[in-house]
Amino acid sequence: MTSRLHRARRNDILLIASLVFLALVGILLSLFLRRDGAYCVITKNGEEVGRFSLSADREITYYEEDGVGFNTVRIENGRVSVTAASCPDKICVRSRAIRYHGETVVCLPHGLVVTVYGDEEGPDIIV
């Protein structure tokens, strides 16, 4: 009985250590391999509603179907952020501005995702 508890403890520590290790390696790799974004794509419930270059500053507001709920997306100095929103949790507003390929800002309540992409697939960018 005690030996099983002992083994379980050891397995616990192994599990925790390997999860932390994997996560740290993944985070380090993603920091190391990240590249600058060129444009951002804004989707609402999976459908693209906007595509903008990061090189020009602008501010766009997306409204919910009810015409009241909204998210304001701002592009400034090559970074995108959600600067204002009517959602209850405001997680999107608190998220920091993003600028690297693959980064996202998500507003779960409104189904809005802002994703930054690199420069290889940019023929139809609105500049």
Next chain:
Amino acid sequence: MSEKTKKLTFLALSCTLALMLSYIESLLPPVVTSVPGIKMGLANLVIITVLYLYGLKEAAAVSLLRLVMTFLLFGNPLTALYSLAGAVISLLAMALFKRLRLFSTVGVSVTGGVLHNLGQILVAIVLFDSLSIGYYMLILTLTGTLAGALIGITASFLIKRLENVYKHHS
């Protein structure tokens, strides 16, 4: 008190506790504001305790009732969908890991924490049709592991003290 009554009152109390713990947790300021989904998962303290004292069926009942009550009280269907995905996948994984007998409460709780995050991220990937949301899983694995470990340690104390009174004898 008959075993049946004792069980019923304990499970009812657990439901209330799980509901209150997740409500209290929602009042606390977020730990890291820039990443959604980082949380302690206090309600899992109750779920894992019920899982150890009674079993999967009872833990599932408490977990689902908590979700329904949260939905009725604070009603957000989208949040409910995420919570449901996280709760189902994490409870099933915890039940499996408990049965494997390889880990203690701490390991089981860590599995539950990480899988809860994974379930929610998978729903987000499907809903938003955006694979890059998956990047969040890296940081969530880290925080889910730590939160799960803390919850697991607390749960092991709880279970040790409650099992003489509540553990069902079958």
